[in-house]
Amino acid sequence: MTALISDQTGAAVQNAFGALANTVLSNNARTLEDLVKEMLKPMLKTWLDDNLPAMVERLVRAEIERVARGGRR
Incomplete structure (x- = not known):
C-alpha cells in the first residue's frame, strides 16, 4: 500500500x-x-454532591444502630 504522504512530509x-x-x-x-x-x-x-450526603447518612445510621445494640467492631 502506498503512503498518503512522503516520509519527509510526515x-x-x-x-x-x-x-x-x-x-x-x-x-x-x-x-x-x-x-x-x-x-x-x-x-x-458533582458526584460528591449527588452521593456523599446519602452515603454519610447510611453509614452514620448503621453506626448508631451498632452502638445502640452495644456492639463492638
Missing part, C-alpha cells in the same frame, strides 16, 4: 506539532496531570 508535520506542544507546555507550564485534574474537579464535585 517528519515535517511531526516536528511542527512537536514544536507547538513544547511551546504550549513551556508557556503554560501545565502538564497532562494538571489538565486532567482541572477536568476531573467539576465531575468529582
Whole structure:
C-alpha cells in the first residue's frame, strides 16, 4: 500500500506539532496531570454532591444502630 504522504512530509508535520506542544507546555507550564485534574474537579464535585450526603447518612445510621445494640467492631 502506498503512503498518503512522503516520509519527509510526515517528519515535517511531526516536528511542527512537536514544536507547538513544547511551546504550549513551556508557556503554560501545565502538564497532562494538571489538565486532567482541572477536568476531573467539576465531575468529582458533582458526584460528591449527588452521593456523599446519602452515603454519610447510611453509614452514620448503621453506626448508631451498632452502638445502640452495644456492639463492638
